[in-house]
Amino acid sequence: MLRGLFQMFNIWDSDDEEDLDIYREMAEELDAEEAEEAANDDRVRKRRLYLHRDREEAGKTLHKHYFQEHPTYLDRWFRRRFRMSRDLFLRIQNDILSYDVEPLPSHFEYFIQKRDALGRLGFITEQKITSVLRQLAYGTVTDMFDEYLQMPEATSILCLNMFCKCVLELYVDEYLRKPTSSDIARLYSAHEEKHNFKGMLGSIDCMH
Secondary structure, three states: OHHHHHHHOOHHHOOOHHHHHHHHHHHHHHHHHHHHHHHHHHHHHHHHOOOOOOHHHHHHHHHHHHHOOOOOOOHHHHHHHHOOOHHHHHHHHHHHHOOOOOOOOHHHHOOOOOEOOOOOEOOOHHHHHHHHHHHHHHOOOOOOOHHHHOOOHHHHHHHHHHHHHHHHHHHOOOOOOOOOHHHHHHHHHHHHHHHOOOOOOOOHHHOO
């Protein structure tokens, strides 16, 4: 911009090479200052951007749809959308919330509903675990369920990280160990009984 003003007043037409060098340096310094100020303005505008999410209402909606005594969606819809039964979901949730170790690890404490710095209630446990399970079940972008759960992308990613730590700590000895020969025989038998042919342990096509 300033370079254009100098041109407008014919400064660039000066015969004095030394003057031209000075003017060029001044223009470059001022242009750099303007660019830095513009960048700072952009950062300020981005920091001021705030999207109001009604997470409390989203939590109530989720609870009404799937977790109240007589939910809107019955077990078959729950299993289809969460890729597990409601009982298994509640068992995992209860195992996380009832984990009794002092001091309580931060990844377990994360799933306890708290109030933020402004005194507003945070996400309920069901919202956080639902975000995780749907990321795992659908393998999609983390903000796909933002409209329903009212949860920003960064929070969804944090939920997934914390959940994985909890699961490793809770179930590593029971479920995440290598299968024994009796485990393999039982899995083959169950697969053959259900599908009428011998399964292939570890095959993605046979994972369900």
